[in-house]
Amino acid sequence: MRMSAPLAACALAAASALALASCTTSSSGTTSDDDVIRFATLPLTDDPSVETPVDAMQELLEQETGMQVEITDVPNYSAVIEAIRAGHEDIGIMSGFPSALAVNTGEVDSLVAWPGTDEPVSTCLVLDDSPLQSLADITPETTIAFADPASSSGFFMPTHMLHEAGLTAGEDFQELFSGGHDRSFIALQEGQADVACTSTIFPTMAGQGDPMFPFDEGETRSIGESIGMPISLTFLGSQSMSAEKREALLAAIPAVFSDENRDVLGLYMEAMPEGLEPIVEPDRELFQPFVDIAAIADVDISDLE
Template identity: 35%
Template sequence: MVKNSRRKNYQSLIFLLVFMLVILSGCGASASSSSSEGGMPEVIRIGIMPSEEGEMNRSQEQLAADITEATGIPAEIFVAEDYNMVIEALRAGKIEIGLIGPFGYIIATERADAKLLVRSESDQQSNTVILVRNDSPYQSVEDLKGKDFLFADPASTSGNLYPRATLMKELGLTNEELDSFFGSVAFSGGHDKSLLALANGNADAIGTSSLMVPMMAESGLVKEEDFRVIAESDPIVGGAPLLYRQDLPEELVTQLRELMLEYDTKNPKFLESVGAARFVEGSDSDFDPIRQVAKDLDMSPEELLSK
């Protein structure tokens, strides 16, 4: 069942503590933060979000293998419970690379001094959609008053930032008023989890990426015809950024960037799993539209994370 947001935030804190303790305690020598001569890390650890879909898990494992081959340094995948854990692990120096959303990028650059390695680019325009089950009676966001709503992740662009902005615009409410409009508001921990919760009747509506339903339908986990869009946002720009710890040697950063810029030919399944066609070189200004949406919500990243 959908839990209230306070309980979910408490659980996320517990998950974060466990995640950090596991890394700090080592999980073996490979989780050490020590570096070899020349400042190169002994292990390249990649923070990434969990997936319900087996093909994506395999493509993540292939990512680690490809990084190992390109750099000569063993690479490992560390699965985080949410974007905030990726950000905190980057800040603590416990991972070297993190894949996160555009809004997460803004938080990570401010909080963890992380740097942009590359960003994803898609041939499809994406945005946020407010979804209900096709057999539900809800025809508009106004019909959701007193119902259970599910966001994906506090640091998610298409799973929190844009859905909030869309709901505020449609309902004429402030961000402070939004949560009390619903019967309950919670975070699922991921877009796939939100969609499965909706499909299973554990939420009345969700905010998620427009690419999520066809992506999960292709894997056979859901059917597209089981869902209905009742509102949608403006297009999302910026792409999913791949970040690196700011103290990594420039030689290693160059090796990683060269690998990722050609990754559409090496591991297209991984790119598909993040709704992208390729990685491209990006700049900090690419994310200015996301900053503007956050500003329009009249809330700092820290306040949005605490929702």
């Protein structure tokens, strides 16, 4: 079962028992809560005509766990973290920085994590005819679009990159939070932003007619790339889920999100490096580099409350 966006917004916005009671619907009259895995995801695209791998992911998880999987689309990374932290959702899939945000609360667990690589995570794009040739050309009048304040590739890593280039938001450039990677590209396309900082995955989609990256080859170019990340992706889990459900997920997640299912799961597998084994129940210390990188970029995630 997949919950609608208005239902998800209702359940998450208030973050209270009263809101949860008023917004949640039962998927089956005979299915207990312990038999349902509640999975919070971010929509891959705003285009309802585009096929996404959500249904395939749901089916594979149900096959591996033997439980019903209920997927809820939520608006942003912070909403996913809060939903899991409050016990409204059981799991969510996150990149490195929002995972560090969650783990550092001490109230959310990392169930399974995939190691990162030394390859750049983020790139800052301009239109091909832009006068900007490098980060050094950015001025206080330059508007840079970021996906989300809790996005690894769409905010934290490019912010670190810009910081290392001696650039500070509000002083050396203006920042625009678009609400999603695809929306950053729209802002760039329509002239609302001069630069769009995003994941290095998206430029590889050029010329494919994918609404997530609405450019042809040669229409954009990069003026800077970030460093890599120690953790590429994490499945976060609620500490309030049952032991049975947790054990089922610890076994199922690595089996489902494997190279064998890479083509079927599409974008969900893009950030998982091929040939690297996931880490089951990783230690909290593995997320410390994200805290260090954030500190360099003047973003403190170590004591989120």
